[in-house]
Amino acid sequence: MSEVERTVIIGSGPAGWSAAIYAARASLHPLLFEGTTKPEMIPLGQLAFTTEVENYAGFPAGNIRAFVESAVDKERHWNLPPAPKGHERDGQPHYAVQGVELMELMKQQALNFGTRVVGDDIVEVDFSQRPLVVKPASGPAVQAHTVIVATGARANYLGLESEHMYKNKGVSACAVCDGALPIYRSKPLAVIGGGDSAVEEATYLANLQGAETIYLIHRRDQLRASQIMQERALNHPKIKLVWNSAVEEVMGDGKQVTGLKLRNTVDKSLSELAVRGMFVAIGHTPNTDFLKGQLKMKPNGYIEWTQPFRTITSVEGVFAAGDVADDYYRQAITSAGTGCMAALDSERYLAEKGHS
Ligand SMILES: Cc1cc2nc3c(=O)[nH]c(=O)nc-3n(C[C@H](O)[C@H](O)[C@H](O)COP(=O)(O)OP(=O)(O)OC[C@H]3O[C@@H](n4cnc5c(N)ncnc54)[C@H](O)[C@@H]3O)c2cc1C
16 A cells, blocks of 8 residues: 555545645645546536536626636536527626536646545445545555545436436426526426425425425325424415325426426326426435445434534544535535535644644
């Protein structure tokens, strides 16, 4: 094994890159494993699946492409999606930063300060020994004094082909992220699910200015959500419950969602519901399989932060950042925030142990 790393970061979403920026600027010379492409998981994280990001502070709509191209190394320009058409002001492009653009900027910032990036997955760890050990899918195991886990969580989808086809064209898994975008604004929409997060998503959409009917579609005849959340949904004038129904197909015109084909789970009859968007709210799966038995997890599989306002985990020297530990806020900016915290926690730990 080669020399012991001070900080290894696992994951390449907002949490991973923010941790890398802070760790690199603190001269920890971090080594970041950015993962590989798998179903519902790609390098650059969950934001790389979306189009415009309107709520990341510091990125109001504007001539973003000119800035991105000036900041990101030329050899990665191939990864930038085309600038959206029809978003011009005074003859210049004028749009909110796209997910991949924002993530390429974060990556660039981390590279500029000396982060070393490996395009591989970590498939196993051994946190029972010192130094800590992380094992990539290919290549030798790496020893480290500190490890920041920032592997995120993936949204669960229904698994329909038609659903996949209309992602970003009317299918989303995040109302707070996407609900205010023009394709959903003031349109009839459906939320799928029956738990607290489904009710929260439906309520969020129903409370947006100019909201149309929000259909909350659930496969049973009662919600799983807590009593208070249920009352919120049942009493909201814009939320309409559709009981005993499962989505059989997402319908559309090729460009955008136009409706849903629903199967009644009791009498098996089929019906159609005209909506312009579908928000899937059937939970998330944290990317923690490779950590089983190594770190304390919450019952839902998310890593447990063992101290309030710290990114400390059950193992000394191992820190967790972003959605892999946060099953509540799940936003890019909160993930970036805890990524920064994890790097600072890591730096202080290394100084305490004399490894700085
Ligand atoms: C469609 C969609 C739209 C969204 N829109 C918005 C929005 O507009 N605004 C907003 O704030 N939030 C939005 N979000 C939520 C936001 O994307 C997440 O909260 C955020 O990306 C979480 O960041 P993270 O760094 O914790 O994890 P992630 O972004 O999930 O990144 C984790 C990374 O770790 C890698 N990884 C996983 N396992 C391993 C491993 N074993 N080894 C190495 N690497 C690994 C993955 O490949 C991935 O690159 C959206 C989410 C989705 C799905």
